[in-house]
Amino acid sequence: MLRFAALAVTAAVSAYSAAKAVVTLDTAQAHQPALRAAVAQVDPVVSPASISKASDGHYWAQADVDGRAVRFLVDTGASAVALTKEDAVRLGFDPLRLDYVYRVTTANGPTRAAMVRLSSVAVAGARVSDVDALVIEDGLDASLLGMTYLGRLSGFEATPTTLVLRP
Numbered sequence: 001m002l003r004f005a006a007l008a009v010t011a012a013v014s015a016y017s018a019a020k021a022v023v024t025l026d027t028a029q030a031h032q033p034a035l036r037a038a039v040a041q042v043d044p045v046v047s048p049a050s051i052s053k054a055s056d057g058h059y060w061a062q063a064d065v066d067g068r069a070v071r072f073l074v075d076t077g078a079s080a081v082a083l084t085k086e087d088a089v090r091l092g093f094d095p096l097r098l099d100y101v102y103r104v105t106t107a108n109g110p111t112r113a114a115m116v117r118l119s120s121v122a123v124a125g126a127r128v129s130d131v132d133a134l135v136i137e138d139g140l141d142a143s144l145l146g147m148t149y150l151g152r153l154s155g156f157e158a159t160p161t162t163l164v165l166r167p
Contacts, residue, residue, distance in 0.1 A: 074163060123145070126167040153166055153167060
């Protein structure tokens, strides 16, 4: 019983000290703009990014992939980011040197794919690092922004007119 009482007193003192520190920080912020800026940098507010629905009814995302622009069809049904051979070449991959060991099914039927790693993918400010992607050997008309990117966001939501990405 004495142990629980000591624990309760310790918790109460810790809570009081923490509250006092918050009040002190709040007072200091009112008088020191530099401190306010430093606190803001530690806890940035990340706003959601959005993509408007295209006239064809799809969400098309212009992404920055490893410093290069790639246009993706957003596909929540795709397990992975999937690249056309053309986009893979623009990103610096040599399709002839890739190992197409994965069997995948696209809208055009079964084909093979090779795994690659993208250093970063950013869509409207929603950046994800170290994204696994597949280079599709044949049959992909557009690169797909799939779940190896979307699943690493804190969330995403499709509305009738907009796709909202939450970093």
